[in-house]
Amino acid sequence: MSNQTVTRIEGNxxxxxxxxxxPRGLVFKAFTEAEHLKHWWGPRGWTLSVCNVDLREGGAWHYCMKCIDENITDFYGMESWGKAVYKEIAAGEKIVYMDYFSDEEGRESDEMPATEVTLIFEDHDGKTKVTSRGKYDSEEGLQTVLNMGMEQGILETWDRLAEHLQSVQ
Structure with missing residues (x-):
């Protein structure tokens, strides 16, 4: 595995x-601290205009991504709200959360599919391997977000994470 993101689909x-x-500790912080998330979360041309993290089991991360790139004409100025509700946290090792589309008040969308995300952080020859498993209620739910361009968006997001990590070491 290289420093590129590998993706695959297994059912839902x-x-x-x-x-x-x-290092693993820094990568974990990048996923869990607003000071880091503000620098990399979202595809290129998007920024986090809101980022509130309550990192504890039962706590939530509520955020708003806003398209600030005028060249992305279909989305320029658009806001996309999200909310993650933490189910399990093992510092430096694992995070499990429910990921929802939401509104600015944090109300979870009934129209869009929710995802149970499991993030695993492992030491790997002085670096950190991150594995993310996003489980949807159905293959149709997964297909809905794939049709929205989620795969390209997350690939760009993880590229931005790699750049951010290099800038803070």
Missing amino acids: EFILERIFDA
């Missing part, structure tokens, strides 16, 4: 794997 699960050239 979307799986990503990547090795980041950074």
Whole structure:
């Protein structure tokens, strides 16, 4: 595995794997601290205009991605709200959360599929391997977000994470 994100689909699960050239503790912080998330979460041309993290089991991360790139004409100025509700946290090793589309008040969308995400952080020859397993209620739910361009968006997002990690070491 290289420093590129590998993706695959297994039934109703979307799986990503990547090795980041950074220590596990820093990579974990990048996924869990607003100061880091603000620098990399979202595809290119998007920024986090809101990022509130309550990192505890039962806590939530509520955020808003906003398209700020005028060249992305179909989405320029658009806001996309999301909410993650943490189910399990093992510091430096694992995070399990429910990922929802939401509104600015944090109300979860009934129209869009929710995802149970399991993130695993492993030491890998001085670097960190991250595995993300996003489980949907159905293959149709997964297909809905794939049709929206989610795969390209997450690939760009993880590229931005790799760049951010290099900038803070």
